[in-house]
Amino acid sequence: MAASAGPEIERLIALLSKLPGLGPRSARRAALALLKRREQLLQPLAEALAVASERVKTCSTCGSLDTQDPCAICDDRSRDPTLVCVVEEVGALWAMERASAFRGRYHVLGGLLSALDGVGPEALRVNSLVTRAMEEGVTEVILALPATVDGQTTAHYLAERLSNAHVSVTMLARGVPVGGELDWLDDGTIAQAMRARRPA
Amino acid sequence: MAASAGPEIERLIALLSKLPGLGPRSARRAALALLKRREQLLQPLAEALAVASERVKTCSTCGSLDTQDPCAICDDRSRDPTLVCVVEEVGALWAMERASAFRGRYHVLGGLLSALDGVGPEALRVNSLVTRAMEEGVTEVILALPATVDGQTTAHYLAERLSNAHVSVTMLARGVPVGGELDWLDDGTIAQAMRARRPA
The missing domain is CATH 1.10.8.420 (RecR Domain 1)
Structure with a gap:
């Protein structure tokens, strides 16, 4: 300047x-x-x-940001308490809400495991996720993590950690995005979309 | 949201x-x-x-923004009081200062004449510019206005208004920008640079 x-x-x-x-x-x-x-x-x-x-504070249950604790989503009795959607950050939670495709609760991890950046499980909200999965009558944990190396490493680690919690652990489908032209898609996406193909 | x-x-x-x-x-x-x-x-x-x-307030002399009035530039005795550089906005003034190519004072017009947007001379700091040019022992007014239609319309209008002020009215040179490859320049710039060519 x-x-x-x-x-x-x-x-x-x-x-x-x-x-x-x-x-x-x-x-x-x-x-x-x-x-x-x-x-x-x-x-x-x-x-x-x-x-x-x-x-604005951090929700002590899910890790989201709101002026109330528990946050408006955790506090919303109309949302399905049996579903927990795990997201990396609050920005991903907002994106999920904009899509209006999920009516359960969230769990904000606060990051992804990363060997490169030295982020281990203790830096993330992993223990509280396992506790929630075990205690609250949760039946399904949906891992809505990014389709990156760190995202997938984290998803595998979480699936392992949740294996004793008697919940089904799922992840978002992979495939061609809405409006996605094959010409512009990377090879990995096309290959995943082909492997996961379904009846038309 | x-x-x-x-x-x-x-x-x-x-x-x-x-x-x-x-x-x-x-x-x-x-x-x-x-x-x-x-x-x-x-x-x-x-x-x-x-x-x-x-x-932060507007300098009553030049129209720039500063916490003092007159602003630090108008108040700087080491700057040449005979030169006034006319700029469209404070952003242009800052750009000139970053270039360190001018050691006189400024006059911030507050916009450009625009028939399309209905901006006439009364909406700009034109009268105070003419007053400054006449009163303060100013010898040169440099019109550092953008090389757009509105910028040039404004420059012509100001040159006309300043014709009785006994100052020389100049404008920034046109030509190839530093680092500019001919291949990427628009035709107008190349034509102007050709017309304004000088001994190498």
């Missing part, structure tokens, strides 16, 4: 540039947009951040 | 998605990043926004 902007603006730009999706250039543009629209954008955002900082 | 995130998080995401460069998806990612890193990111950003909201 130029020294011309003053330390307060430079600090704002530096913090904005730490957000995912914003580099130094877009952080400058964002800072300018904020400073130009103070009543409509800057002050409301400052307040929303302060409110979030104060009131 | 999913209803699962709670109104406070949804509001934060909605505000973040209004920043230039952030769409709904990246706003969600940014909100999660903020909520995950409260001490390091969320709280400092909330404070930086509050400080900026309270302390």
